[in-house]
Amino acid sequence: MLMIDKLSSKPVYEQIIDEIEKNILLGIYPPESVLPSLRELSVTLSINPNTIQKSYTELTRRGIIKPSPGSGCYVSPNAKEMIRQNALQKLELIRTITEELQLAGISKEEILATVSAVYVHNDK
Amino acid sequence: MLMIDKLSSKPVYEQIIDEIEKNILLGIYPPESVLPSLRELSVTLSINPNTIQKSYTELTRRGIIKPSPGSGCYVSPNAKEMIRQNALQKLELIRTITEELQLAGISKEEILATVSAVYVHNDK
């Protein structure tokens, strides 16, 4: 099941992408398996099929899923690796925010502690 | 004075906010000093006055500047502290992104290195 918050400022289609990537990483959607159909997700999430389609199109462009019209959408064999590659681009975002924080007088230690806390927390 | 990139993906009004905050932190706009007028910025930056106005309104909301009807806007006495408090909220964003990166299989070291690189680089 995908968790979508329609009131979030993050676009719904991006939330769907993130949730599906998460499920693939967690093994809920294993490689080669079939994803829920556009219409099925549309009904269960109460979201317009076009919005789901937009998410699937982007996932396809990233090489994470593979659509087969008339058959369904399948998780790519190398989906996890593709997700990792796309995630690396977020490091650039980290860099940008860090620059802003530095300028505002936030110490390096505060940021490093925030990052480390995430890893420590989930290592339990 | 203010460096604005109209083609940036960051909205112009946010760029103006960031630039003014930067100038305050650098002491270019000292506490109690008067900021450039709406019209002045509008002309020198070739930017719609409504956009400047939006930036000033947001800076006022954050307690960083104070409007003085008829005589422009002034830098708040505690502007630097207000900027720092607002920046702290961005740490939450760092946390969210870090969680996504962790799930995608990015190591803690990669993120810490990215953050450290920013501080090392600007300490030169």
Add this chain to the structure above:
Amino acid sequence: MLMIDKLSSKPVYEQIIDEIEKNILLGIYPPESVLPSLRELSVTLSINPNTIQKSYTELTRRGIIKPSPGSGCYVSPNAKEMIRQNALQKLELIRTITEELQLAGISKEEILATVSAVYVHNDK
């Protein structure tokens, strides 16, 4: 017998057509020989009979095979010639793509090299 990749972006029914044409050209399906039945292909390839049917219908339309009610489909005597004629239409597609490549600044030599490489490679 037939190599079908269900995850290919090329529709399955087109893959079937191409594979059958290939087998005819290679002499695996000689003129006047009988083709595998709909049910047989459907079972061995795990493909919907409607899809096989669509391929056979198209091959019939092209004059490459001939249905014989009650006793399967037969390879036309002039099948190879019909295949060649249909292939010639693809030259038009080559022409269209070439025009686009030329406009984009791709040199003639790059395209000629690509084409020649295919023939050299398969002449081994």
Add this chain to the structure above:
Amino acid sequence: MLMIDKLSSKPVYEQIIDEIEKNILLGIYPPESVLPSLRELSVTLSINPNTIQKSYTELTRRGIIKPSPGSGCYVSPNAKEMIRQNALQKLELIRTITEELQLAGISKEEILATVSAVYVHNDK
């Protein structure tokens, strides 16, 4: 003016992409210039704004144009180079078709002649 054939099998949004790329290559839309707005194109071409949007989104993804919400879409400074890079992927398509033609018994010379004819024709 963009030439769009709504009856073509090629999707309208792809035709729009191709036409805009063509105009950029021809210098009709110079680097840094503003493209027609979504609504303007929608009216002049009698095509739904969402379809135009889809084209602009893809052009943005390819790094050919740069949207600036509230201001318009601008041609990237390095648009021509980005178009060339994307065009190179079409060489792979040429390769695939050539393989099919070879299998069908089409000689290398026929294909080379087709390609050369395009360049000779437009060199006049």
Add this chain to the structure above:
DNA sequence: GTGGTCTAGACCACA
């Protein structure tokens, strides 16, 4: 049934 394209019309943030 599936994914892919297109239209129509609405709402939002931004300039």
Add this chain to the structure above:
DNA sequence: GTGGTCTAGACCACG
């Protein structure tokens, strides 16, 4: 005004 997102509903090719 601009681009971006979303909904609603239709049609197509494919399996």
